Amino acid sequence: QKVDIHIAGIYPANGSWSAPNIPISVRLALEHINSNNVVPGYTLRIDLENSQCKNTIGLSRLFHFIQNPNYTYVSLFGDGCSVVTGAVAEISYLYGLVSVAFASTSPSLANTERYPTLIRSRPSESSTIPARLRFITENGWKRIAIINQQEDLFVSTSHELQKLLNIDSVHYRIEIIDPKGPNLLEQLQGALALIEKEGYRIIVANMYQTLAVQLLCIMKSSGLQPPLVTWIFPGWYTDSWYDSPVQLSNITCTPEEIKRLSNGSLAFYAGPRFVDFNAENSTTISGYTAEQLFAEYSERVEKESNTSPNPTFIETAYAYDSMWMIAQGLSKIALAYDLTKHPSEYANDLYNNITSLSFIGWSGEISFVGHQRVERRVQLLEFVNGKLEYRGLFDNVPVHESDYIQTDDITYNEIYPFTVWSPDKASDGIEIHFVDIWIVVVVFISAVMSSIYVSIVIIVILVGIAKKLKAVTTSQPWITILITSGNYFVFILAIVFVIDGRILGIGSKKNEQACYFICHLRIWLGSVWVSTTFGGILVKSLRYYIIAIKNRFEYRRELSTKYILIFPLLLVGIDTIFVLILRLVQPVTFMESEVSSGKINPPIYQISECGIEMGNSYIVILIILVLFKVLLMLLSILMAYNIRNIVNKNQRFSAIVSWVTYNGTVFVITVSLIYSFVSDVNIKYPLCAIAILVGGLITASIISAPTLHYMRVDPNYIEGAHTGATDAFPEDIQILRKRIEALERDKNNLEHRLVKRLSRSIPNVIMEDEMMRLSKHFLGIELNKDPQLQRSNWQSQNLTFQQIKYASIDAKVSLDILFAILQIICKERSIPQAVQCPSISSEFIDLVFDICGPLIDIPFGGGSSKTQQRQRNNSGVITADSPRVKNITTPYVTRKRALYENCRLLAPDNELLSLIDTRKANWYFERDLAELVSEEPYVVRLKFEPKTRPEKGNIDKLYYQAEKQNICVVCGSKDGNGIRKKIVPAEYRK
């Protein structure tokens, strides 16, 4: 005759976590236990109560059992929820009951001091932690966010994970949500907003399914939806977990929405699948194989609850094994104790017996370390339409049982290698979101700054045009504008490049048209940039080539502005047509999300995926466009190379280096652009943007570099002798310099600032000669101004025929121009026949003095000599513009002393070195470098050996040693009081 003994049982039939089919599994276990007479002399019974996964209800059920007047309970089965298990285990220990929990996973339940009689048939959640970490590191995730429900289960699980994340230097931030606290909606929204703002894309959500449903519902209106973000939830959500009602103010979500929102999320679950139990399918303790047990259980579930058991959800197997653990523990003490007595009498023995068990249960090999069940398998699951689908199995601990360690002490290093499915291209946000944000900021700021810079250059050019500044008008401003506007396109392109699908909502298919618009905009901007910049360079090279090579620097032929503009605009037109054709041939269809193909976290749709899977015609047109651009670039580089040795007054070696660097830079950028079209690595966009931007900045700077270099104070440069340059018109440059110097003095002058800018865009072309211009204008004669001739040796005693002809024409033409001007003025002032009349009228003479008087003896260079600059008007203001005019009634001052004083300068050995004037002789005396030999004639002898002595036979020796006569070349007077006139202006003789 068997005696009934009772087990008190609590389980969550509903609530935050529920396992309504537990009674089916428990009853199946009891049937097998009793039929196998596992506890000799006793029949095991169970009284099951629903805890609703609430500790208060669980405790009330426990007290209800304890106060049962009919019998005492031998042990406590349950609960499945850690929150209940913890509460009831503490009390049941005081009562003397051994508790066997079947599904509670909180790592803190491993605390034997707090729960001395608690045993779990299911491993702790911390068993999943090494696998989670392994998964995190295998995917290269370095930043994760953790949202914890304010429950011991989740906080302690998270704590385990944090320890390992710290070891592996994975950055994490934690948000805590307390569903029992005030304003759950605000808590959830606040946490999501922070996570989104900081760009996390891997989020571990430690929470019960009821809170998970609320979170998913809120997430609907954030940018944190899968597949943009990889969510990791606990792996033990029940089959219809998404059915929990959403109670958040006005926010509602249907179960269908929740299912969709969870698609692609991950879960880790300590324990195998039903189908993986007992791989050899060996007989379990019950005498049945795991397969047979699952078949029997499934049949009953289908019969009793009209559902099919989920093969990944194994809590019922743990419950089955819990019953066997209790039964086997009791079997060992059944003969020693009366099991109908108070359980405190045998609690210790029962506890020790159970924790020393080792057997094959339905859930696999069961063995204990301390009082913890060890499980070495961890399932990786994926949410697909609300169902948790199996994706792989982790081997979590060493295979040898002797090496088993307490699950809560598992460390990362002890994980065995595993082969498991992993999400494709899942990114933790470092590459795309996090970096993008900063790159966008940097690119934006730089682009704005660069645009300001380019704007200033363009304004300066336009102001220059308006004011007819020579430097600008001769530099062909349209070319400069074209090239600089090319930089604008580059800056815009840089910004457009970092706009990805996430920003436009492409990932969630919100704005397909915007995606395609950006696709084409990128292509167009890229093309137009190449067209304007390289087209500009090409025409610049062409113009330079025509002027320098074809015209032999004579500026006879200019490349018409019409062509300068038409050419690049034509290219831009071609670009636009290309892009329009692309727009026509490309069907506006959107690539299907890979979620439907079963993969999780598919790559985010990025704008730059244009060009991929877009059809052959699209690719062909794109290739033609790119080839066309490459051709244009090559042509432009070739042209620049062709003129590399042409050096004119504005262009020196630095300019050549700059041109080469410029072309190299844009070439690198173009390669990056092409690469970006054909590759699919996410990081390429920001990198490309940076490359474009840096290239743009370098380009902008380099355009100015040659002229900046040129404008550097370098007085020797103008002569050009050391460079071999054909510095054709140094006076123009001098005028320009003086103009800038004058403006330098007025720092607040806007014009000063503009001209400083302007100085950077001084043309790389030859300036037109003023005399040529005047001659052409007034006489209709084109002068041949050969720069070589202009810079030839005008100090030579024997001028060449060419020089004489040149000088004669210059002199003649100057006079002719003067007369032409006078003729015009005469006409205006009605002075009849003034020029033609053989007897020149006094009116005409007055006119000549009127016009020419102020110009007499004006220093060469346009009236900016130092004396003039120092001149002040009546109010004390410097008047640099009004030239100092000598009194025309006494235009000349005769010499006070002879021009040639013929003092003799002797070497220490009395050799005659040269004839000098007294001022120079005195200079030697003052410095005690010479001694007086005689005063009449004036002879001095050097006290030191001169560096050089006049060479014998050298014509210069004769010149320097010859005594020079003070005779007027006009009247022959020898009084030495004549005037000295310079035939060749001093400026030419420098």
Ligand SMILES: NCCCC(=O)O
């Ligand atoms: N297996 C469900 C775990 C829930 C809990 O421990 O509370």
